[in-house]
Amino acid sequence: MKERTVLFVDDDGIVLRSIVRSLLDEPYNMCFARSGEEALEILRQHEIHVLVTDMRMPEMDGAELLKIVTKEYPKIVKMVLSGYTNTTALTMAIHQESVFKFIPKPWNLQEREEFRAIVRLAIDHYNLQSEHVGTAAELKPYSGRQRSEE
């Protein structure tokens, strides 16, 4: 399987560091951004497959970031990691930007594997999606139809 990269966005560095530690042995690459702008910068320079973002951030908040990502990088599987649970903005983001999962903070109080399992699930989801797209591309000569890649 091809190497996958997950981008984590949170304005709190300690949160990012704890994520690094907890996902140390996971079979994918990790990138980290401290703000929405930084995340967009990383997205421009690296190929990202899964995005995990906080909602409440200074300047650009999670909802805005998700919106941009949906528009510009539609294949990226998006997830939200937030302690801010009761807001219509969050629900809207989940529905409108087709957020794959919402992970509430604190994130791994119940099961140790929960958080990792979810991130893996997101990567599997991405793989399935791209396989589907790949199959479609293989079928392209037979269907005779043009299909644009990304």
Next chain:
Amino acid sequence: MRISQRLNLGFLAIAMWVAVVGHVSLFQLNQISEPLSRDIPGSLESMNETAYLEDLAQAIRYYDEVSTQSARNYAFTQDKEWEQRYKDAKSEFDSVVTEAIDKDARRDRGLLSNANKAHLALVEMENISIELVNNGRPEEAIKVLQSSGYWDQKRIHEQNLEAYARRIGAEHDEALANSNRTVSSATKRKQDITEHSRRLVSIFAIVALVLALGSGFIIARSIYIPLQKLKAAAAEIGKGNLDAQIDIKSTDEIGRVAASFKKMTDDLKMTTTSIDKLGREITDRKEAEQSAKLACKELEKANRELKDMQSERVQNAKLVSIGQLAAGVAHELNTPIGFVASNFETLEGYVSKMRELLQMYGKLIGDIEASEKSELLDKSSVIDKTRNLMKIDFILEDIAGLFNDSREGIKRVTSIVQTLRDFPRVDQLGNLDTYNINDGINTTLSVARNEVKYGINVKTELSEVPSIICNAGQINQVLLNLIINAAQAVKSQKRIQKGSIEIRTYATHDDLVCEISDTGPGIGSEDLPHIFDPFFTTKPVGHGTGLGLSISYDIVVSKHKGNLLVDSSAGKGTKFTMKLPLCRKKIKNESEVSSHERENSIVCG
């Protein structure tokens, strides 16, 4: 003619008739009584007189006899007693004779004077005889008394007296006969007149009766017939027939009553329709009243419900601030707890990796004696491989960071919990504390951080201010309300550059002042007078209770005798100024209020 006039006339006629009859009767009575009163007294008087004269004549004869006998007896017996008796009889005789002569003055005095002459002669002789007896010569006295002269005189006296008595008797009889005649004639006349009167009165009575009956009948008829008609008409009207006609043409009272009656029925006809209308109106009005009462009850109920709702809303407002607080606190806690927990799990993984590695090293050390060098080197390279696989170098490097991060997380949790402990609890709202407003602002800011943290620059300029005695929980609630309002105002503006909130504290001579200003949209002049009203809100439905500022105002102004001022205009931003008295009992000296405070041009409430 009126009934009263008719009746009066009838009664007058009868009264006149009665008066005439009375007068006639009186006249008749006079006719009876006049001759009686004229004739009868005269005859009675003459009768009395003659009777009295008869008595006198009798008395004269008696006293004469007594005196004669007494003189004779004295002559025979010479007894002095007889002399005395003679004198007595003689004086009696004199007075009777004098009276008789006096009474008889009107009549013929001949007989009596003759008798008296004889009597005087007799008395002379008797006096002589008494003289003789007294001189002791009774024989001579007897001779005198038995003399023929004496006896002649005696006889004359007797004869005259007797004639007189006869004449008086005849007179008396005549008077009696006269009297009888008078009475009988009067009686007869009276009977005649009585009979006549009776006839007359009977005729009068019959005429009066006929008159009374006739006039009564006519008057009654003139009253009864129209009354009967009226009665019939009234009965008709009573049955509801308002068109009943009354055929009465007389001009008397009944005629007028009938006219009024007719007018009344006409009016009744008119008013009946209006009454019907009125009745409907009254019914309508009653229904309206009923429904008004119902509405009133409903209003009362609604009022009660509203009151209940108000307290409920006040309670809700408290809950909302608690909710805001809880939501903020939850978010603030979720993050550090999240990463501390994560780190803890990670650390567990680190420890187990290290334990595994240590075991491997321990085994290697145990194998040193028994094994070959090459074998040991192999084993060592296996351990190194494992070690790399475990990313032990990273772990060793990271472990200090892990502890630091976790410590930081625990510190954050601790500080939030600290804040919560300082923050108002509803059950503590009555207590007074020593309170430093700067601490209160920091606490409140950390509680409100959730609202304030993003997109807003918060600048604080907190001077060294004295602590005050106040209800810390309530003042914190006011600060929270003001800060959250400011944050929401700032965030309501969709603009590129960050909005900001400025919080200043300072102390004047009398007051502790806290200013909270924002760069929000400001408050329009039409809303400004209402911002402290309960339930006034400009936020969308469901987003504000409209109670925050009213509760704040109550806390600052009513409960703490401070002041809550607002200075705002649309587009300019808003500044709230809270003033709390430094010493609660000190009286404010207006001249010492700093010019700084006068900026707050608008005082609401």
